[in-house]
Amino acid sequence: MATSSDWAVEATGLVKIFGDNRAVDGVDLRVRTGSVYGVLGPNGAGKTTVIRMLATLLRPDAGHATVFGHDVQHEAQIVRQLIGVTGQYASVDETLSATENLVLFSRLNGLGRAESRVKANELLEEFGLTAAAKRPLKNFSGGMRRRLDLAASLISQPPLIFLDEPTTGLDPRTRSQMWDTIRRLVSTGSTVLLTTQYLDEADQLADRIAVIDTGRVVAEGTADELKASVGKSSLQLRLLDPADRDDAVRAIRSVLGVDVTLSPEAARITAPMQDPDRITDLLVALREQNISLTELAVQKPTLDEVFLTLTGHGVENDSETRPDASETPRGRVNA
Amino acid sequence: MSTITSTIQSGVSRELRNHVSVGQTVRNSFSMAYRGLLKVRRTPEQLIDVTLQPIIFTVMFTFIFGGAIAGDVASYLPLLIPGILVQTVITTSVVTGVQLREDMDKGVFDRFKSLPIARIAPLAGALLADTVRYTIATTITFVVGFILGYRPEGGIGMVVLAGLLVIVCSWALSWIFAFFGVIARSASSVQGISFLVLFPLTFLSNAFVPSDTMPGWLQAFVNVNPVSHLVSAVRDLANLGTIGGDFWLALLGAAVVVAIFAPLTVRAYMRKA
Numbered sequence A: 001m002a003t004s005s006d007w008a009v010e011a012t013g014l015v016k017i018f019g020d021n022r023a024v025d026g027v028d029l030r031v032r033t034g035s036v037y038g039v040l041g042p043n044g045a046g047k048t049t050v051i052r053m054l055a056t057l058l059r060p061d062a063g064h065a066t067v068f069g070h071d072v073q074h075e076a077q078i079v080r081q082l083i084g085v086t087g088q089y090a091s092v093d094e095t096l097s098a099t100e101n102l103v104l105f106s107r108l109n110g111l112g113r114a115e116s117r118v119k120a121n122e123l124l125e126e127f128g129l130t131a132a133a134k135r136p137l138k139n140f141s142g143g144m145r146r147r148l149d150l151a152a153s154l155i156s157q158p159p160l161i162f163l164d165e166p167t168t169g170l171d172p173r174t175r176s177q178m179w180d181t182i183r184r185l186v187s188t189g190s191t192v193l194l195t196t197q198y199l200d201e202a203d204q205l206a207d208r209i210a211v212i213d214t215g216r217v218v219a220e221g222t223a224d225e226l227k228a229s230v231g232k233s234s235l236q237l238r239l240l241d242p243a244d245r246d247d248a249v250r251a252i253r254s255v256l257g258v259d260v261t262l263s264p265e266a267a268r269i270t271a272p273m274q275d276p277d278r279i280t281d282l283l284v285a286l287r288e289q290n291i292s293l294t295e296l297a298v299q300k301p302t303l304d305e306v307f308l309t310l311t312g313h314g315v316e317n318d319s320e321t322r323p324d325a326s327e328t329p330r331g332r333v334n335a
Numbered sequence B: 001m002s003t004i005t006s007t008i009q010s011g012v013s014r015e016l017r018n019h020v021s022v023g024q025t026v027r028n029s030f031s032m033a034y035r036g037l038l039k040v041r042r043t044p045e046q047l048i049d050v051t052l053q054p055i056i057f058t059v060m061f062t063f064i065f066g067g068a069i070a071g072d073v074a075s076y077l078p079l080l081i082p083g084i085l086v087q088t089v090i091t092t093s094v095v096t097g098v099q100l101r102e103d104m105d106k107g108v109f110d111r112f113k114s115l116p117i118a119r120i121a122p123l124a125g126a127l128l129a130d131t132v133r134y135t136i137a138t139t140i141t142f143v144v145g146f147i148l149g150y151r152p153e154g155g156i157g158m159v160v161l162a163g164l165l166v167i168v169c170s171w172a173l174s175w176i177f178a179f180f181g182v183i184a185r186s187a188s189s190v191q192g193i194s195f196l197v198l199f200p201l202t203f204l205s206n207a208f209v210p211s212d213t214m215p216g217w218l219q220a221f222v223n224v225n226p227v228s229h230l231v232s233a234v235r236d237l238a239n240l241g242t243i244g245g246d247f248w249l250a251l252l253g254a255a256v257v258v259a260i261f262a263p264l265t266v267r268a269y270m271r272k273a
């Protein structure tokens, strides 16, 4: 039997209903202290609603949740002393400057006037915002706003931090900076519960992942377990001359020992990839038969495929929230 | 030294309390009021209503009604300035509700709600910060009146007391508008409902016209309207230097409004917050 110190979050049967929409429909979560837990799901899956209930911002319609053993409803004020929340939409004051925001939140966290200044400056430095400290937030980029938001969540050094889609809408560089920051946070002993729409991000950061769809947890496990349940990466080849197709398919069968899928236009071949090491052998075999490639790509399982496998339906309107191509989980090499 | 790299105290070894003390409630409210003032400094255009409105209303009413009601402008000023003062400052208190609604719809309110602060602090702070707006409107109205030739007989001390009375009563009335702010769906609907309450209160009073010129049924309302008592109290203070029955009736009216609307507002707010 685990003690309450083992679990930063324990939730059972959380339900939230908006009108006749069961936004969260019986969610169970267990987050081990000191770990990073990822809640992965498409837009509208109920991620934000789950976080809001755990962070005492929204009353669950049913179910029960504790944070370090404290009930989120009956001991809300205690829970608030243990958490930092970085919402999906910047929860900082747009009309104030970065410094003023951090000083205000420090004061509200019980720090004295001088202490608050020191704390604000420390955090601004830490998050690379010193230069912009006095400017109004209106002129802040999305990444700066996110960083300030996260900084504000860290004032009280909370042992549990909620990050709701911390990198959605950020450019690749800012995103990887955010990932570094999150990793550093974890190394100080914080527990992090983050939500994301990207399998890649959950994969990079989270020790365990819950996949959530239409208010329900449809899968839970480590990134590897999840990916294994979805299938392996696949290898995609595009031939210079479509007439080489049959030879190429034969080569793949003999070298990799797998069956392939052919695209309708026949020039693209997709093969499940079990052992990346064998790719070299395949390329050598193709070269020996004078089969030229125009493209070689490794396609990791995408969120789309995860959902397709787990729920039987794909991710709707995924493209509008998806960052640009450089961030899709696809390593592309031109051959 | 670095904030992010120092180790974090674990969740179970912390000293935690599930209630907020009165002292902390007051401190939190003042921090929130401080935020309100910072916002004003960042967006000074918010002050247009408390600066321009007293100027325009005072000048306009003086010259429109001055001749008709009192024969000449100078003799109308002692009647008008207290009326304008009360009307402008009370109108200003409507903004409390509108701004509260706008504020509550912003992301930053989620952070307030997630902090271990007194639940009531964002509300109390907003109302507290607004007394600064009332003070500005009060000062400007008296100054414009002075420029137009108003010389209150009561002396500076009594004028200050009159100003304080108006500020206290407006603060009390702002609970009504804060209530609308908390329960309404949008900022514009707050404005709508608030003016529906505000217009009868300010215009069906003795603020601009002596009530004895009105029909009997109207006089009946005008005479129980707390705003009328407030206007009369300000006239007594500023023009005569006396504290009359109206002074106490105005304060009583303010107390009744707070007694009714503060609990209503707080309860509605807590349910949402």
Ligand SMILES: Nc1ncnc2c1ncn2[C@@H]1O[C@H](COP(=O)(O)OP(=O)(O)O)[C@@H](O)[C@H]1O
Pocket: A018, A021, A023, A041, A042, A043, A044, A045, A046, A047, A048, A049, A050
């Ligand atoms: N305050 C609200 N009122 C009504 N419906 C809401 C509210 N918040 C969220 N929803 C609905 O609940 C569902 C889950 O939303 P949300 O938790 O924001 O999903 P996610 O964060 O995964 O994108 C959506 O269908 C959304 O429209």
Ligand SMILES: [Mg+2]
Pocket: A044, A047, A048, A049, A088, A164, A165
């Ligand atoms: Mg969301």
